[in-house]
Amino acid sequence: MTHKLLETPSPALAGDTAMPPERPADMPTQSLKSLSEGFPRTPISPSGVKSSAFKRWSVVGSALLLSAFAIYEMRGVFLLGGLTPLEYLVLVLFAINFCWIALAFCAGIAGMISIIRGKKSAAEQVELNTRTAILMPTYNESPDRVFAAVETMALALADTPDGHAFDWFILSDTTDPEVALAEEHAFWLLREVTAGKARVYYRRRRKNVARKAGNVADFCRRWGSSYDHLLVLDADSVMETSTIVSLARRMQADPDAGLIQTIPALIKGTTLMARVQQFAARFYGPVIGTGLAWWVQKEGNFWGHNAIIRTEAFMKAAGLPHLSGKPPFGGHILSHDFVEAALIRRAGWSVKIAADLYGSYEECPPSIIDMAVRDRRWCQGNLQHTRVLPAKGLHWVSRMHLVTGIMSYLSSPFWLMLILSGLLLALQAHYIRPEYFSDQFSLYPTWPVMDSDRALRLFYITMGVLFGPKIFGLLLLVFDNKTCKALGGRLRIALSTITEVILSAMIAPIMMFIHCGAVLSILFGRDSGWSPQRRDDGSLPWKDLIYRHRWHMIAGLLLGYAAILDSLTLLAWMSPALVGLWLAVPLSAATASGLIGQWFKDRKILATPEEVNEPAIVAAASARREYYAEALSESWNVPMLLGNTELMALHMSIMDKLPTHVPGSPIEPLEAIARVKVHEAQCQTSLLALLSRQELGYVLGNPLLMKHMQHLPEAYADDDLVTIC
Template sequence: MDAVAQAGRARAAPAGEPPRFLPPEARVEMPGQPLHAPRQPRSLQALRPRRLSWRRAFIVLATIAMTAFAAEQMYLVLSVSSLTVLEGTVLVLFVILFAWIAFSFANAAVGFVLTLSGYDRTLGIDPNAPLPNLRNRHALLVPTYNEEPGRLFARLQATYESVADTGRLDSFDVFVLSDTTDPATWLNEEKQYLALIERTGSRRIFYRHRRDNVARKAGNIGDWVTRFGGHYDSMVILDADSLMTGDAVVRLAAAIEQHPDVGLVQTLPIIVNGGTVFARLQQFAGRLYGPMLARGIAWWFGTESNYWGHNAAIRVKAFAAHAGLPELRGRKPFGGHILSHDFVEAALMRRGGWAIMMAPSLRGSYEETPPSITEFAARDRRWCQGNLQHLKILPARGLHFISRLHFLIGIGAYITAPLWFVFLIVGILISLQAHFIRPEYFAKGFTLFPVWPEEDPIRAAYVFGATMAMLIAPKFMALIAALFTGAERHGFGGGFRMIASTIVEILLSALIAPSMMIFQSMAVLSVLAGRDAGWNVQRRDDGSLPFSELLRRYGPLTLVGLLLATAAYAVSFSLFLWMTPVTVGLSLSMPLAALTAKRGLKSLLVVPEGRIPPAVLTRANELGNELVGGDVALRDALTDHGEVTQAHLSQLAPPPAHAPGDVDRDLVIARARLDEFDSIDQALKLLSTREKRSVMSDPEAFRALVALARS
């Protein structure tokens, strides 16, 4: 902490000087990129892993070989006599879905071998090597949108102090980039910002609020780049729920400095602070399986890796020159601003000649996860729309074929859900056909022998078992790799606890999977029907729902599960058993959603960061306990916190110029109504949220609101 205090004293503001929310601007042009443009040549040979083409060929050929063998076996199962239309449909769906499983299995197998071999050395990043020095200036960006300010600034301060402890703080400026639309949250962000400046004494932490949330997060980052990017070599981007050690931040910035052809370095964020059963389930799965899978994909991604939107370092000049996103033609949800901007930005930067790298073994990168199935599904709906929107970007000219593959993988992650659902329904129809429709043993015309409708049940059992084994095998690979690593085994609570936790994770995930299949299928249909997901605030600490809400969301799933089970049992007991993995999960969806949103299973699903938390996580949680609950209501902020309102007023920009007749209607209406109100309570009750926000964005109107509050 001495480093923080020393740095703070060195940059403390003179007594009586008002807080400076922003530094001087250093503007950078960031033109929108056309989708159809040639790829810019650039030699990345020095950065490309050895035999990268062979690596990619291995993944593709392994996927094709496994899929071809499985397709042949499934064909033999279905075509003992002849192949009907329904059976042909099942075969086609099976091949598509098995190819997805085989692709994941091939990646996992590679990751398993690499994990047993030890750390990788991507870009020379060695977590055990001495921390490098930095020559250039870098920025740490924290975009936020209506997040709880106490937790946001607790994580920010913990990361800031961790960077200070490295002795490299002078190379970094920190920016909170707010797109918050809720007026009370906006003022509380400024309150927390002022308190952070007072605690640290820092003149290197800044706060900027956007008047208009154009293009959402991509527009938020783009606005910063165009206004301040000229000061910095790179930007390390965090999400509102992200946390990073100073060691990781410095190593990322150093990688950008040391490799002039690298445009982006992505880390693997580890989930932390899981409190509910569902969050701890995601946390355990991500911590045990994630590093192995990340090693596998990084092995063949090479210089064409991907970007996940946060916990990554980006070269500012490369981003500004090539990552300006175009607005897609057409109506939402496929048209308009690009939602899943990160994939597209990485693809455009690679098209511009910059290497996109992944550092899966760099420690100290953390994030949080939604606390319940409900919140996870809500976030998944937004991601679904963003990934399906990439269908319009796939034909873009000049993209590297691996960048196109990233888009296809993202699209496939959601398209497979309705395909699994259709596969299930067609399988049921085949069983119903066999049970209720009398077979025609003798076809029309002369024939000496009957045609017996048959399938091969023994081979079918082998195919089903092999498919399930390939789905589960990556989890056991990761378990075995961790069991053979003493530090990991100890971090997960020992071998027996690891094995028990893995079994629990597999069982609970299998029960939750049918509900997620339905939710994702509905999301895909919703997007295809033209419905926009919007931009909702994510709950992070509590996922519980009242019974009425549980019944509304999960009652239909429960009913579907019970009806399917009853229908299957009426047809045959074997069909009932075959349907059990789906029907049980759907029938129990309500209690599963309720129970997994609560705390529990404390003796299982243990992760190393939970048993021995890293210092930055401990510090963030300590600060969170201190800061959460310190927010004030909008009325109290206006009446009793003069330093906050004065600081807010001091950083408001003059109203932007506009064309004749193009006015802010919310502001015009709000100012007219302010003249009629008798009290602040009346104003806050009758003004809409949009009108309050317009008032808070306009210096003259905000002065009128404060005067009303203090009259």
């Protein structure tokens, strides 16, 4: 394989480099206590950063009124017999949880109306005179997925009149040496295919400081000033050519726009869990997303990828601060996207959500376990936002986005406390003898009663608010004849909806306990770390599933036992939330199974339009992925590099050109140990056996250490072995 690859001259070997010439520029760290000089900037357009107060308060005000009514009704349920301390606790918890779902409900109404009206922005036909860098950050991902997607999108974009306005960058933070070398091999293949058609570049950082945010910031400080815009993707992102061009045109046309976020559609789900997420996101997500875009307007949000950013705004205003203290609440900000959007808006640029722009795709976790791993990291990052909330100068809507992120995980403990408080209330009424006569004089006893009719009415209202966005999305789907026909008819859609509701209801209590565990873990000071995300296969051995879900099953049994202590009726009422906990292990196994997912796919259950009629760009990327997977099946390895001068030269040309060590900067333990091992080694074979994977990953990015390794003998000579013995 090596010999075959080196028969064709490489662009890198021919004098080209893996990255363009650097153009260093400053990206100052922002303070949360004060604004940088010159901020907020004066908008170029008088309405550049102004939003409609009517839209804003029609959603937020409606949510507040609806919440006030529900809280009043809940108080009325208890007030009939007088409020006890436990009832006050239930009332407070209910208020918190209801306010959380009321905002989504009211935004869903606005979203449904906007979708029905069907008003879209006028298509921009102006010629692009700006330059956009399209960034694909990656961390220990499958190179075949990443490079196939970049090749497909880059070549499709190159075939348009606007292809000259875009450059492509794969920004690697990979630490696994095998994956790192496979990335270099894939980049060599990518350069061969795109030569003369598209400009593609690759850089692997030697130290992944500050994770993804640090990866993008490193690019900005070294190359960002060469570009007007940054279009940030994720390792599983695919975007239509028309969408990429539209984003660049919108950014060029609006000099006050700092960031424009698309609403990605989920695609290529193979497991049942992934298909449930796909279906929900495709038909319920746009209702909430469009409603969110409608009322937040110029104070939108950033979800970390599939968005375009004005480079000037990002570099001047979004340099993330380092939070004081140790992780999990201190250190680098993990959920950087929300904070970056808030800082860009604070500095006087608009942040918008392009709900009307389609053709933006991403994938989703294949199992409950993979969702738990991802959410653990997101939970830590979102709880860090409690340190960002008091920041000076943030727009109140930006603060609401931060609160929403925090509540997306704190809502689980609040829901659990509400369930437990309600259960205690029922057990109290059943087992504790009521105090019929108070200390005050009264001719009649004080009975512990509730307004049951009012309680039942409030239950229906709460369920309507909770499931409202699903109902809105389903109504829009049912009246869309073309989509219904493509998905197999309304009966098949009804079956898909029932399947999604049942599975989501069963998975929800498991995720509630997972989020509760994550919150507790963070409060006790445990850092999440940074693990690569699985994207295809979600299966795990039964032994691992039992271990991971053991507390969920135990919690379900304890809650069921507590319900039985009151009555079988209470158990029946709680069973929708308990069944998922009781069946956590088989449910987790079934939803992570590719075979079960394929069974549902064959019957068009939980189908989406993108699955039935796969977008051409997605199909092309999948086809090219097979090519890369086959080509990388016998990829480069370290002995191959050390034994081939030309291949080593190619590796050196692709390597990041940062200096090995800045004088005066601290040396990290990994770096120091790797250096010692390399300099003390007697031969390549013993050194490769001695280096850990992480150390080898570091050495592969250090030219001096690689040259030293190259000059070592391949193995001990016989005389050396005798001497050592």
